[in-house]
Amino acid sequence: MTGLRETIDPAEIAKFEAMADEWWDPAGKFRPLHMLNPCRLDYITRQIAGEFGRDLAAPRPFEGLRVLDIGCGGGLLAEPMARLGADVVGADAAEGNIHVARIHAAREGLAIDYRATTAEALAEAGEAFDVVLNMEVVEHVSDPPAYLAACHRLVRPGGIMVISTLNRTMKSFAAAIVGAEYVMRWLPRGTHDWRRFITPEELAALLGEAGFEVVDRTGFVFNPLGWSWSLSERDLSVNYAMTARHPG
Amino acid sequence: MKPDVLIIGGGLNGAALAIALARAGMPVTLVESRPLDTFTAEDFDGRAYALSLASKRMLAALELWPSMADEAQPILDIRVADGRPGEGAGFGAVHFDHAEIEEGPMGWIVEDRVVRRALIDRLGETPGIDIRAPARVVDHQTTASGAEATLESGETLRTGLIVACDGRESPTARRAGIHRIRHDYGQSAIVCAVAHERDHGGAAHQLFLPAGPFAILPLPGGHRSSIVWAERPALAARLRNAAEDEFLAALRPRFGDFLGPIRLAGKRFVYPLSLSLAERMTAPRLALLGDAAHGIHPLAGQGFNLGLRDSAALAEVLVEAARRGEDVGSPLVLARYGAWRSFDNTTTALAMSALDGLFSNDNPLLRLGRNLGLAAVERLPALKRRFIREAAGLTGALPRLLEGRPL
Ligand SMILES: Cc1cc2nc3c(=O)[nH]c(=O)nc-3n(C[C@H](O)[C@H](O)[C@H](O)COP(=O)(O)OP(=O)(O)OC[C@H]3O[C@@H](n4cnc5c(N)ncnc54)[C@H](O)[C@@H]3O)c2cc1C
Ligand SMILES: C[S@@+](CC[C@H](N)C(=O)[O-])C[C@H]1O[C@@H](n2cnc3c(N)ncnc32)[C@H](O)[C@@H]1O
Numbered sequence: 001m002t003g004l005r006e007t008i009d010p011a012e013i014a015k016f017e018a019m020a021d022e023w024w025d026p027a028g029k030f031r032p033l034h035m036l037n038p039c040r041l042d043y044i045t046r047q048i049a050g051e052f053g054r055d056l057a058a059p060r061p062f063e064g065l066r067v068l069d070i071g072c073g074g075g076l077l078a079e080p081m082a083r084l085g086a087d088v089v090g091a092d093a094a095e096g097n098i099h100v101a102r103i104h105a106a107r108e109g110l111a112i113d114y115r116a117t118t119a120e121a122l123a124e125a126g127e128a129f130d131v132v133l134n135m136e137v138v139e140h141v142s143d144p145p146a147y148l149a150a151c152h153r154l155v156r157p158g159g160i161m162v163i164s165t166l167n168r169t170m171k172s173f174a175a176a177i178v179g180a181e182y183v184m185r186w187l188p189r190g191t192h193d194w195r196r197f198i199t200p201e202e203l204a205a206l207l208g209e210a211g212f213e214v215v216d217r218t219g220f221v222f223n224p225l226g227w228s229w230s231l232s233e234r235d236l237s238v239n240y241a242m243t244a245r246h247p248g
Numbered sequence: 249m250k251p252d253v254l255i256i257g258g259g260l261n262g263a264a265l266a267i268a269l270a271r272a273g274m275p276v277t278l279v280e281s282r283p284l285d286t287f288t289a290e291d292f293d294g295r296a297y298a299l300s301l302a303s304k305r306m307l308a309a310l311e312l313w314p315s316m317a318d319e320a321q322p323i324l325d326i327r328v329a330d331g332r333p334g335e336g337a338g339f340g341a342v343h344f345d346h347a348e349i350e351e352g353p354m355g356w357i358v359e360d361r362v363v364r365r366a367l368i369d370r371l372g373e374t375p376g377i378d379i380r381a382p383a384r385v386v387d388h389q390t391t392a393s394g395a396e397a398t399l400e401s402g403e404t405l406r407t408g409l410i411v412a413c414d415g416r417e418s419p420t421a422r423r424a425g426i427h428r429i430r431h432d433y434g435q436s437a438i439v440c441a442v443a444h445e446r447d448h449g450g451a452a453h454q455l456f457l458p459a460g461p462f463a464i465l466p467l468p469g470g471h472r473s474s475i476v477w478a479e480r481p482a483l484a485a486r487l488r489n490a491a492e493d494e495f496l497a498a499l500r501p502r503f504g505d506f507l508g509p510i511r512l513a514g515k516r517f518v519y520p521l522s523l524s525l526a527e528r529m530t531a532p533r534l535a536l537l538g539d540a541a542h543g544i545h546p547l548a549g550q551g552f553n554l555g556l557r558d559s560a561a562l563a564e565v566l567v568e569a570a571r572r573g574e575d576v577g578s579p580l581v582l583a584r585y586g587a588w589r590s591f592d593n594t595t596t597a598l599a600m601s602a603l604d605g606l607f608s609n610d611n612p613l614l615r616l617g618r619n620l621g622l623a624a625v626e627r628l629p630a631l632k633r634r635f636i637r638e639a640a641g642l643t644g645a646l647p648r649l650l651e652g653r654p655l
Contacts, residue, residue, distance in 0.1 A: 026580050034580060041572035056571045057273050080573025107393045108575065 004120040007147040008093045012140040016073065020096030023074020024104055033076055033136070039220055039229035040135065040241065041080055044162050047216060047243045048131055051160050060085030068129040068154055070119050071137030075101035075112065081133070082110045089129070090114045091122060119150040128156040134163040135241075138203075139196045148210040157248020161212065164220070164241035168197035172238045175222070200236050212244035252276070252576055253566065254397055254407035256385050256420050258284065261538030261555035262413030263367040267310050268563035270376035272655035274570055277405060279397070280381035284368050293360040294439045294517035296465050296474035298323065298452065300355050303556045305652030307366075315366045321468045322353035324450030357452070357465045357474065363552075380405075385414075388423060390533040394577065409577030411535045411562065416524040416543030424531040431523040433545060435460045436484035438477040440516040441467060442499070445508030448473055455502070459483075460521075462502050472513050477502065478521060488516045521545060529590055530582040537562060541589075560647035561588045567655045588647075 022028035045056055054061040063085035069078040072090035074097060082088045082105070090112050092098055098116040105112045115122075132155050141147040155161050166172050173194050198206070204214050219236040220229050253269060255262045258280025266278045287293075299307070299320070307313040371377055380399070387398040388410060395410045412420035421428070447470040455462040460478025467474055477499070479487065487495055492512050503510060524543035529536050538555035562585050569581045648655060 037580075038569070038572060038574065041574065045572050059273060079575070083570075083573040083575070109393070 004124055004150055005143070005146060006118055006120050007141045007143045007150070008118055009140065009142040013094045016092075016094045016140075017096040020074070020094065020100045023076070023097065023100050030074070030076070033073075035227070036220060036229050036239070037076055037080075039231060040164060041077070043218055043220075043231055043241055044077070044133065045080075045084065047160065047162055051243075051245075052130070062086035065130045066128075067131045067133065068122070068127070069133045069135075070122075070151065070154070071134065071140070072101060072114070073097050075105060075114070077133050077135060078112050078114075079105060079108060079110055082112050086131070088112045089122075089127070091117050091119070093118050119147060119154060123150040123153040127154060128159075129154055130156060130159045132159070132161040134161055136164055136166075138163065139165050139192070139198065144198065145206055145209060148206055148212075152210045152212060152246060155212075155246040157246050159246050160215070161244050161246070162241060163203070163207070163244065164239065165203065166192070166197045166239055167237055168194065168199050169237050172197060175238045200240055200242070203242060207242065207244045211246065213247050214242050214244050216243040217241070252407070252570065253409050253411060254395070254405055255279065255411045255413055256388075256397065257412065257414035257538075257540065258282075258371075258379075258381055259413060259415060259538070260363060260367065260552055261540075261559060262411075263371055264310070264312075264556060265411060265413060265537060265559040265563060266377050267312070267367070267370050267374055268559055268649060268655070269566065270374045271310060272563065272567040273376070274567060274576075275376045275378070277378040277380065277407065278371070279383050279385055279399065279405070280379075281384040283382045284371070284379070287364040288361055288368060290361065291515050293364075294441070294474075294515055295360040295519075296357050296439075296441075296467065297360065297363060297552045298355050298357055298465060300553045301353070302646065302650040303553050304356055306556055306560055306649040309649050309652045309654055310370070312366045312370055315369065316358055316362050319362045319468055320356040320358045321466045322450055323355045323357060323452050323466065324353060326354060326452045326454065328454045329456070353450075357467060359467065359474070385420070388420060390424075390531075392532075393575075395533040407577075408575065409533055409535065409566075409582075411537055412540045413537050414540050416522075416539040418526070418536065418540035420534070421526050421531075421536050421540055424534050426531055426536070427527045429523070429525045429527065433460070433478075433521045433523070434480065435478045435521045436481040437519045437521055438479060438484050438487055438516060439474065439519065440512060441472055441474050441514040442503070442510050443472050443513040444510045445471070446506070447471065448507060457502065464503065473507070475499075475503070481520065484518050488518045528586070530579075530586045532579065533577045535562060535582055535585055557647070557650065558589055560649035561585060563649060564647045564655060 019029050023030055026034040048054065048065070049056050049061060052065060061084055062081065065086045067081045067086040067088050069075070069081065069088060069090045072078045072092050075090050078088050078090035078101065090101055095116045098114045102114050105114070132151055134151055138144050138147065151161060200217060207214055217236065218241050219232040219234065220239040220241065221232045221235050222229050222238070252274050253276045255266050255276055255278045258278050262278060262280065266276050269276050304313060307316065371379060384400040385397045386400050389396050395407050397405045397407070397410060399405065410420065412418050414420050448466040450466055452466060453464040459480060462478065463476040465474045465476070487498060495512065496510065500510070522543065523545060526536050526541050529541050537558045539551065541558065542554060544551055544554070565581060565585045565588065566576045569576045574581055
């Protein structure tokens with residue numbers, strides 16, 4: 001199959017290009033992702049360990065697994081995966097992000113294959129992975145069904161994709177846009193377009209259409225007292241993730 | 249690959265942390281300037297530690313407790329009194345009986361050499377610990393992605409995180425520009441073992457004398473106790489070198505005669521007493537732990553207990569971070585340790601200081617006030633139970649190791 005239509009939204013990519021230098025500043029524009037990181041890494045690592053029978057207490061538990069971090073930004077998730085022993089490809093449509101990610105990984109002594117490319121181009125090239133991480137990207141693409149179809153081709157049969165995004169509820173509107181962009185000024189105004197947010201039901205349906213089987217879902221819940229995030233099976237009202245398998 | 253963690257200082261806290269991390273699968277390098285066998289020599293240190301229930305649970309989870317258990321004296325009763333030499337206990341005496349909490353004894357008294365031997369044996373047996381001793385760290389440097397320590401031999405060791413367990417003067421913290429809050433109590437502690445005719449029945453005594461606190465800690469066997477006797481430094485130094493008769497003559501009015509005739513049962517040691525609190529527990533690529541973070545007044549025997557609480561929290565934070573692939577020396581990870589520990593450490597240090605200031609004073613009004621205070625504690629069972637649970641280390645959000653669970 002040839003000629004997959006690119007699903008990148010140039011305006012969205014330009015926004016991320018403009019912030020590229022800030023990826024690794026925990027107090028900078030990507031502070032929400034840094035704060036969310038321990039919680040979502042707990043989810044991701046447990047899903048991978050469970051699916052592939054790995055022991056997280058062992059050294060380099062993900063040795064031998066090929067992982068793609070699609071829309072990797074500065075590599076906030078690609079680096080932990082590499083530390084856990086996985087073979088990691090990090091891909092992002094914004095060149096500036098890839099540049100920053102490469103410099104940071106080199107400084108950390110981590111070998112990560114970073115590429116300025118898109119899901120569609122990778123699928124076209126016939127790449128396949130045991131695990132695809134697809135975190136906080138789908139709300140930024142122009143055509144989610146086409147994007148997820150490309151992602152499906154990137155997961156080898158029997159492999160999994162972990163995907164997270166923002167729910168479209170009044171609470172997420174308040175939290176992500178009013179809270180994070182306007183009140184706390186964590187994010188530049190206009191980083192998110194609430195109308196593009198996707199409800200869990202919509203995401204599950206989209207994943208099904210793309211050929212995935214949803215095997216798990218979780219909410220990420222912010223606790224303002226401890227300034228930390230935790231996982232919740234019930235509360236998917238703001239930020240949530242799903243694990244989907246490519247049956248085969 | 250650089251090892252994850254480099255520990256500077258192989259005292260009680262450095263050793264305990266190394267064991268906790270290595271057992272959870274995190275390789276560590278431990279650098280100690282003295283040969284390790286000096287620590288277990290009979291006359292190395294006269295201290296005995298009052299280990300809290302939480303500390304004991306942690307030592308059990310690290311499989312250190314079995315080799316100490318036979319030489320640990322359970323504390324069955326704590327008597328706190330405000331008194332002056334030669335006087336009996338004031339009417340405000342408080343009596344903490346372990347029967348008031350369901351967890352069993354409130355703590356255990358274990359001599360320094362017993363704890364050290366258990367730690368050092370376990371250090372040698374635990375895979376994943378690279379021991380450098382004797383070796384002294386003379387310098388260290390940090391970058392955004394790692395740290396490097398230079399040994400006296402000229403060798404440099406690279407790591408992702410340095411943990412300074414180098415004691416209350418912590419040269420490592422000083423090099424990192426961490427300021428300390430210091431207070432000299434103008435007191436020294438005389439520490440020694442005393443043999444007595446009557447059985448102590450597992451009771452620990454804390455007496456607040458005008459020169460400073462005086463503690464009698466029961467040792468195993470029933471007929472020996474360790475004393476911690478705070479005195480003005482000049483007098484303490486004189487007493488260390490005095491003939492046994494003269495020493496005992498000075499001790500008797502403080503010790504009292506409730507345990508029958510007494511005699512010396514070991515060497516006398518003198519330690520200057522001071523408070524030395526680091527202003528921060530972390531700096532880039534650096535965490536402070538134990539006395540390096542907080543050298544406190546030995547009143548109530550919380551020093552090593554606090555250190556173990558640090559180790560339990562730091563080990564949990566680092567091990568969890570490593571298992572999810574985080575960079576264990578990154579500021580975000582270290583901030584979790586700082587947030588978990590600073591409050592507990594500062595409040596404990598200040599509470600001990602305040603108590604000592606309140607009690608080491610002969611002002612009759614203060615004396616009346618604290619007698620009333622102690623009497624109030626005695627009459628309010630709920631408050632008293634809280635004190636007991638506090639002393640047993642059972643309050644606050646507990647790291648897993650302190651609950652006796654492995655990482
Ligand atoms: C009189 C007295 C009684 C006490 N009683 C109790 C009690 O009942 N209960 C209790 O819990 N606590 C008690 N404490 C407190 C307790 O002893 C301390 O909190 C504890 O020993 C501190 O251990 P540490 O490992 O943090 O520091 P330290 O024991 O000071 O160890 C620091 C180590 O670092 C090494 N070092 C230093 N610099 C370097 C370098 N550059 N390179 C390599 N190595 C280096 C040193 O050689 C040393 O071994 C008491 C203290 C005193 C003074
Ligand atoms: C909110 S960031 C998330 C970054 C990273 N996944 C994380 O969670 O830390 C979204 C990223 O997706 C990238 N992106 C958006 N659309 C993309 C596409 N179609 N293909 C690849 N990357 C894309 C953006 O450049 C941006 O870096």
